[in-house]
Amino acid sequence: MTDWKNIRDILPVARQTAAELREVMLANLVLICEIPAPTFAEADRVRLILQRFTELGLENCSSDDFGNGFGLMRGTEGGRTLLLEANADTFVADRKHQAVEIFPDRIVGPFVGDNSLALAAMVTLPTLLERLGLRLRSDVLFMAASRMLNRGNIEGLRQFLDGTPMVFSAGLCVEGVQIGRLNHRCLGMLRGEILCRLPDDYRWSGPGSAGSIVPMSDVIQRLSAIPIPQRPQTTVVLGSIHGGLSYQNIARETLLKFEVRSESRDVLAAIRSQIQDVCDDVAAHKGMEVRLDIFANREPGGLDGSHPMVKAAKAVQSILGIPTVVYSTTSALSALAGKGIPAVTVGVSTGERHHELDEIDEFVSIEPMAAGLAQIAGLLMAMDGEERDGPAAVA
Amino acid sequence: MDLQQWLKSNTYHHSQFWDLRKMIAEKERRNLKLSLCIPTLNEGKTIGKEIVLFKSELMIRYPLLDEIAVIDSGSSDNTREVASAFGADVHLSSAILPELGEKKGKGENLWKALHQLKGDIIVYVDADIKNIRPHFISGLLGPLIYRPEVMYVKAFYDRPLVSPQGIRPSGGGRVTEILVRPLFSMFFPELTGLIQPLAGEYAARREVLERLPFPIGYGVETSHIIDVYKTWGLDAFAQTDMDQRVHRNQPTRDLGRMAFAILRTFFYRLHSMGMIRDLPDLNAVFRQFQCNAGVYEPVEWEWREEERPPMLEVPAYRALRGLPPPGAS
Structure with a gap:
């Protein structure tokens, strides 16, 4: 040696x-x-x-x-x-x-x-x-x-x-x-998905029927409005969005993948709560299922x-x-x-x-x-x- | 040995040669030098990976190969720069035996490699293989290292072709199946045991290669097989299954030209061997057609065989190898 x-x-x-x-x-x-x-x-x-x-x-x-x-x-x-x-x-x-x-x-x-x-x-x-x-x-x-x-x-x-x-x-x-x-x-981290899904009794051919993509755009707009502090350092990343199959068909489901990172577990908890509120509000106003699934939570x-x-x-x-x-x-x-x-x-x-x-x-x-x-x-x-x-x- | 026996005893799978340490010990016991030749023409996208993998796995980690050489036909891309950057010996084909002139073709590179490389066994590997692995080399060398009676080893594959639509599960070797296999079936039935006679990957002993004439173009593999068979018989061959080879798909038009050249080489070999007595002058122009604005027009491609003589007949080679001049007693 x-x-x-x-x-x-x-x-x-x-x-x-x-x-x-x-x-x-x-x-x-x-x-x-x-x-x-x-x-x-x-x-x-x-x-x-x-x-x-x-x-x-x-x-x-x-x-x-x-x-x-x-x-x-x-x-x-x-x-x-x-x-x-x-x-x-x-x-x-x-x-x-x-x-x-x-x-x-x-x-x-x-x-x-x-x-x-x-x-x-x-x-x-x-x-x-x-x-x-x-x-x-x-x-x-x-x-x-x-x-x-x-x-x-x-x-x-x-x-x-x-x-x-x-x-x-x-x-x-x-x-x-x-x-x-x-x-x-x-960083502490929350990683999850928001699934916007049409209800079973959705009126496919009714006027203004826009499927699951427009409600998801409401979700994204409201997520973007959540105040993100610079200190403690915090970031929200919208990493991927997927929905629909073609040009002419209404999308039944739209899936958004996101990640929230922060130096503070309190900030993470607050943002998580706000995201849940956004999902609940959009679901109530649009008559959609808007489901939040946080599958990763790191301290x-x-x-x-x-x-x-x-x-x-x-x-x-x-x-x-x-x-x-x-x-x-x-x-x-x-x-x-x-x-x-x-x-x-x-x-x-x-x-x-x-x-x-x-x-x-x-x-x-x-x-x-x-x-x-x-x-x-x-x-x-x-x-x-x-x-x-x-x-x-x-x- | 009949064909069935030969298939059983002389057909290998590359995994049978997984133990590189054992191969190296046997190579040293037999005092063999092994050289790898990669003939190139504009292979800048794939040559780097081949050199890196062979150098790492078969020179540094397991010292099976004694040299890796690229013989280049004058690439206009960065083939030579890439190969040299990763430690291959890079030679311009035209700079080897310059007194004998320069001919364009893969066979020319393979032939000149005999003069340039030092090995007792030479492995040839094409440079366009996307899924290249070290077993492409060890699988070819194995039969030659362990069995002195084996002279010439061919690779064969399940060859998926890469097309714009993705991977097709099979369909490789079209010229083999449509042209060469029918010809072998008619004239050399024993050679049908070679599953992919046109494979660009093969290894052979110098004592065999230096006695073979080398067509400089498409016919080199076919003529080698016929010539080795004629002199040494079926037992001199072995073949190794390399699983898969991913490479560029050649357009049908190019395969037509390849088939034309191979067919001419084949006929002339048959004639020289007395298997066809009265061979007329074969037309050297291959005609294909294209449709231009609704008008059909021929596309002509002229092909005349050029062949390098057995390297043993080249005085410079004999001098290099310490042999007496041709004809000297």
């Missing part, structure tokens, strides 16, 4: 070594991304990841009842366990052939950044650590988490944390993009900016020349925060959605991936040393 004096020494070498593993990382990315893994149907992709874990010498490579995939990297001392997590599912519906294209500077494909790249980084990391001759003292549980998106509502991670006897000293969540992100605070929380792990993460990013962007998130981090596990989320590369192609293709840049991967190694080292050695040497 290499005797690394501190993380500062290793990060530039780690970045260089990660750059030398570019093709391995990209191959992992292609192989992962080209397996469709819509939420609740991640099994094929998780199977590949478990195969990779096994080839890389991780122990206890297996999946659980929720479709999560695990591999355990034994530390030299054990006694403490770190959790390294990345979402296994993607938003994309099952497409038989979701081909990825690779160019010298970027890779393009369906949700290649969100979140295939994070999974690719996770399965490349053991090779990087091996090349560096680096073994952590703590055990690290690698987790490809299923049922995380949409109605999955981070169920894979939550159920695992609820049921496992393992105790985690710290957690690191990995997202494909953007490199430099540092999430240590979680705000996380680490303060002064936490040693946050400082270590900023220091690692700084040494690697990665500009840090701090913002709050509603993703996997909230499940860890909910269990009191100190954790942060970081990204691996830059990337964007490719709107000119279609709704699902993204590109991610290849060059930043080396720093992104080195960053994960550095953060695990920092988390490994933190409790034993006091605040990580890097910070």
